[in-house]
Amino acid sequence: MLITGIKSRPVYDELTPMASGLNHIAAAQGSGGKPLVRLLTAMTPEQLASTTVLYSTESFTGHNFLSELQQFAVRELRVFPGNADAVGGLDTVLAAAEMGTRLYLAGSEGFIGTSMQVATSYGMHRDEVLREHAGSFVRRVWCAHCGHYSENVAHRVFVCPGCELNLIVRDHYSGRLAAFQGVKADSEVPGELPANEELDT
Amino acid sequence: MSEAQHGALQLQVKRIEAVTPEINRYTLCAVDGSWLPAFSGGSHLTVLIPVGEETKRNAYSLMSSPYDTSEYQIAVRRVDDGKRGSVAMHSSVREGDVLLAGIPANLFPVSKHARHHLFIAGGVGITPVFAQLEELSLKGSSFELHLAVRGPEHAALGYELKDRYGDRVTLYGHDGQSRLNTLDILAGRPLGTHAYVCGPTRMIDDVVASAHGLGWSDSNIHFERFDDLGSTGDPxxxxxxxxxxxxxxxxxxxxxxxxxxxxxxxxxxxxxxxxxxxxxxxxxxxxxxxxxxxxxxxxxxxxxxxxxxxxxxxxxxxxxxxx
Structure with missing residues (x-):
């Protein structure tokens, strides 16, 4: 479970079938396949038959649950090589979805956050979505100076690939941007960097 | 701007129109002609109606434009077996009279995040929808209205909205035969649709049950029951x-x-x-x-x-x- 002192970090759920929904869309990435397998196991045959699964095999920790996911008699399983592709696939699926749909998300914080951005753009409300964090707690970081998004950031200080400034990762998560904020680390005295540390991943 | 005195606004009755055999529309303005407090679509006004020695506090939806606070409009349906407030509004209140009312409050606001707004109304339940559609129309939002009335003589307010919004308004019952089917209206809607229902309890229950049956979550279902307004009860x-x-x-x-x-x-x-x-x-x-x-x-x-x-x-x- 993701328990930190960071107040802005989302509070995640545990994936369980939402019986009030008539249609289900479940999207996961890497280690998120594990909670997804648990979710599908808990579903009735009728729920499985009305479930579309999207799975990205991209993983920071190297876990792949594709063969396990293929065992379920779901309506459709769409596999993607990368997380961004899976989020794009989710956009396509939600564009055609109707009221009465429930969404399940599992994986890294960056994957859940960017998927949630898509769900929000379709007007999905929090009571129609469950999110479960899985795998590493590496952070998605937004550069406050050039707007570049860096995925899988594991250290407190790093060089922004967008503008090459030294950034320090603040413990502030933006749900809207689905990222932590990175700001110039040596703005007071150029070149004088704070001690680097591994983030609590 | 007009300010409430001891929590009440002083409103002068500028105009009274009979819009159906049972419903009068009242246009109200500040006694001193100043701007009235602002309100949003779906708001209601609690009017203090003198009935003999008593004062009835009846809530009426504001149906005028939220973008014009030079006046308020409310519609009052005469309920003969009710608590006599509406009867007093119909039989005692005349143009030029001054009424006391509370500050507008909104229990039935439109969702700011909806991708499409779907209104279902019955009879006098159409009143809050007037101001809600005005608000959404000026914002350029996507909406439609389904309104059921009991017959042609009860359809005047529906025709007004039909004139304003054309095909986005569907009337039922005005021709003596068409009937509103909530399941048909709610089925197959895209994600982010919000439904609003205002009308008889039976209609509200029907819409809520149909929406739940179609898998809608409560956050997308909005309704207003007038009998629940205000806060009275045991001390x-x-x-x-x-x-x-x-x-x-x-x-x-x-x-x-x-x-x-x-x-x-x-x-x-x-x-x-x-x-x-x-x-x-x-x-x-x-x-x-x-x-x-x-x-x-x-x-x-x-x-x-x-x-x-x-x-x-x-x-x-x-x-x-x-x-």
Whole structure:
């Protein structure tokens, strides 16, 4: 479970079938396949038959649950090589979805956050979505100076690939941007960097 | 701008029109001609109607444009077997009369995040929708209205909206035969659709049941039941933790009104349980809170750690709030 002192970090759920929904869309990435397998196991045959699964095999920790996911008699399983592709696939699926749909998300914080951005753009409300964090707690970081998004950031200080400034990762998560904020680390005295540390991943 | 005196606005009746055999429309303006307090689509006005020695407090939806506060419009349906407030509005109130009313409050606001707004109304339930559609129309939002009436002589307000919004308005019953089917209207809607229903209890229950059956979640279903408005009930007492004051809430007033009458202030905005501005922490409770707001989540209600003094009450031997 993701328990930190960071107040802005989302509070995640545990994936369980939402019986009030008539249609289900479940999207996961890497280690998120594990909670997804648990979710599908808990579903009735009728729920499985009305479930579309999207799975990205991209993983920071190297876990792949594709063969396990293929065992379920779901309506459709769409596999993607990368997380961004899976989020794009989710956009396509939600564009055609109707009221009465429930969404399940599992994986890294960056994957859940960017998927949630898509769900929000379709007007999905929090009571129609469950999110479960899985795998590493590496952070998605937004550069406050050039707007570049860096995925899988594991250290407190790093060089922004967008503008090459030294950034320090603040413990502030933006749900809207689905990222932590990175700001110039040596703005007071150029070149004088704070001690680097591994983030609590 | 007009200001409330002792919590009441003084409104002059500028015009009365009969729009159906049972419904009159009243156009009201400030006695001194100044701007009236602003409101949003779906708001209602509590009008103080003198009936003999008594004063009835009836809530009527504002149906004029939220973008023009030079006047308010309300529609009053005459209910002969009711509590006589509407009968007094029809039989005693004349153009030029002055009525007292509360500040508008909104228990039925439109969702700011909806991708499509779907209105279902019956009879006089159309009144809040007038202002809601005006608001959405000016914002360029996507909407449609399905309105059921009892016959051609009851359809005047529906025809007005049909003139304004064309195909986005569908009437039922005006021709004596077409019937509104809620399941047909709600089925197959894209994600982010919000439904609003205002009409007889039977219609509200029907829409809510159909929407649930189609897998809609509660956050996308909105309705207004007029009989639930206001805050009346059994008396109780409340202690304000900061001053130690003990305040008695009478059956006819809300917790907020009682606190104000005793000379204390609490933050407030809508006074209708919709905005959450007056949300107050409950420090001690021996008994149960009767949550009547539309603000707190189900889990917040269960913890009994928060209360909305503008509408909610308590059945308790002790209630201490952080105010």
């Amino acid at each position: 109780f007492s409340v202690t304000l933790a900061r001053s130690g004051a003990v305040i008695e809430v009478s059956p006819e007033q809300s917790l907020l009104e009682a606190v104000e009458e005793a000379g204390h202030t609490l933050p407030y905005l809508c006074r209708g349980g919709a905005c959450g501005e007056c949300e107050t922490e409950v420090l001690e409770l021996e008994g149960t809170i009767d949550h009547r707001d539309d603000w707190l989540s189900e889990s917040d209600r269960c913890t009994n750690k928060l209360i909305l003094p503008c509408v909610s009450r308590a059945t308790c031997t002790k209630l201490v709030i952080n105010a």
